[in-house]
Amino acid sequence: xxxxxxxxxxxxxxxxxxxxxxxxxxxxxxxxxxxxxxxxxxxxxxxxxxxxxxxxxxxxxxxxxxxxxxxxxxxxxxxxxxxxxxxxxxxxxxxxxxxxxxxxxxxxxxxxxxxxxxxxxxxxxxxxxxxxxxxxxxxxxxxxxxxxxxxxxxxxxxxxxxxxxxxxxxxxxxxxxxxxxxxxxxxxxxxxxx
Amino acid sequence: xxxxxxxxxxxxxxxxxxxxxxxxxxxxxxxxxxxxxxxxxxxxxxxxxxxxxxxxxxxxxxxxxxxxxxxxxxxxxxxxxxxxxxxxxxxxxxxxxxxxxxxxxxxxxxxxxxxxxxxxxxxxxxxxxxxxxxxxxxxxxxxxxxxxxxxxxxxxxxxxxxxxxxxxxxxxxxxxxxxxx
Numbered sequence: 001x002x003x004x005x006x007x008x009x010x011x012x013x014x015x016x017x018x019x020x021x022x023x024x025x026x027x028x029x030x031x032x033x034x035x036x037x038x039x040x041x042x043x044x045x046x047x048x049x050x051x052x053x054x055x056x057x058x059x060x061x062x063x064x065x066x067x068x069x070x071x072x073x074x075x076x077x078x079x080x081x082x083x084x085x086x087x088x089x090x091x092x093x094x095x096x097x098x099x100x101x102x103x104x105x106x107x108x109x110x111x112x113x114x115x116x117x118x119x120x121x122x123x124x125x126x127x128x129x130x131x132x133x134x135x136x137x138x139x140x141x142x143x144x145x146x147x148x149x150x151x152x153x154x155x156x157x158x159x160x161x162x163x164x165x166x167x168x169x170x171x172x173x174x175x176x177x178x179x180x181x182x183x184x185x186x187x188x189x190x191x192x193x194x
Numbered sequence: 195x196x197x198x199x200x201x202x203x204x205x206x207x208x209x210x211x212x213x214x215x216x217x218x219x220x221x222x223x224x225x226x227x228x229x230x231x232x233x234x235x236x237x238x239x240x241x242x243x244x245x246x247x248x249x250x251x252x253x254x255x256x257x258x259x260x261x262x263x264x265x266x267x268x269x270x271x272x273x274x275x276x277x278x279x280x281x282x283x284x285x286x287x288x289x290x291x292x293x294x295x296x297x298x299x300x301x302x303x304x305x306x307x308x309x310x311x312x313x314x315x316x317x318x319x320x321x322x323x324x325x326x327x328x329x330x331x332x333x334x335x336x337x338x339x340x341x342x343x344x345x346x347x348x349x350x351x352x353x354x355x356x357x358x359x360x361x362x363x364x365x366x367x368x369x370x371x372x373x374x375x
Contacts, residue, residue, distance in 0.1 A: 007303040
């Protein structure tokens, strides 16, 4: 602190005696408005900004959304299951047993009987499975339902690996070209009448 | 009978609990005291109102940092209002560090004329000083800070503070000489 000169003491005393303007209410209104923003009270004052959703509001809303999503997913999956089974039965009720079962396990047990789960097993069939061209699949090819007409499986239709040229390696031709099986057939030319 | 100190203590407790009524009570209790400080750093009443509103919002927001063992609530509130006043002056003009003085010229200021003048007349002369000179003069002549402290507060060198004080005294002397005639 410095030692004040006489005139400084006079100025200080004069400034302390300055008349105070009557602005207390106006200034308080501004302070209160700012406090309502920065330090809102818990007494529910009229100027308080509305509070956002808290507690149950957030968690309840989120929980309802999750539950609704789970129900919708469950129902849609169930509906798809029912439609798939129904359509398979309608389209080719007799071929399900013979064609598709043989397609799934042609090497191990070609004579086994299929079950109702056969259509769903198509999706996990390994494309590396090599099926001979003379297998029953190709014999019964027209019996398979056309893919584009299917309303059951939608965009998630499993590929028909057995009919696709890309998925199975082309069979290597054996023998001499130009000679067919009929050429090896032994047919008696003429009956010796003599 | 509730004393003033007890009343202030009660208001402070209410303010700490963020009670609006207590905050208003504390504001009104210190309105005159704080306004007299704010007026020293302002050009007019509207500037003073700006300083007051910002200072009291700061007071209520930082009341938990007030330590009664370090000083009275009056000194704490005065410091906050003063800092707001200095910020207000700084916002009006950048403090230049280009001018410095080694020693302050001490022109003779006629105290007799000052005593005859009203407080508002004296304040009007001070308000017409350039903002930086205004701040240095108030801090030195009224608040009693030395040049090192003023330099720290305003972010200027001691020499610059001395230059501003010298300019303030010269201006004050000229104005008082003019009034004398």
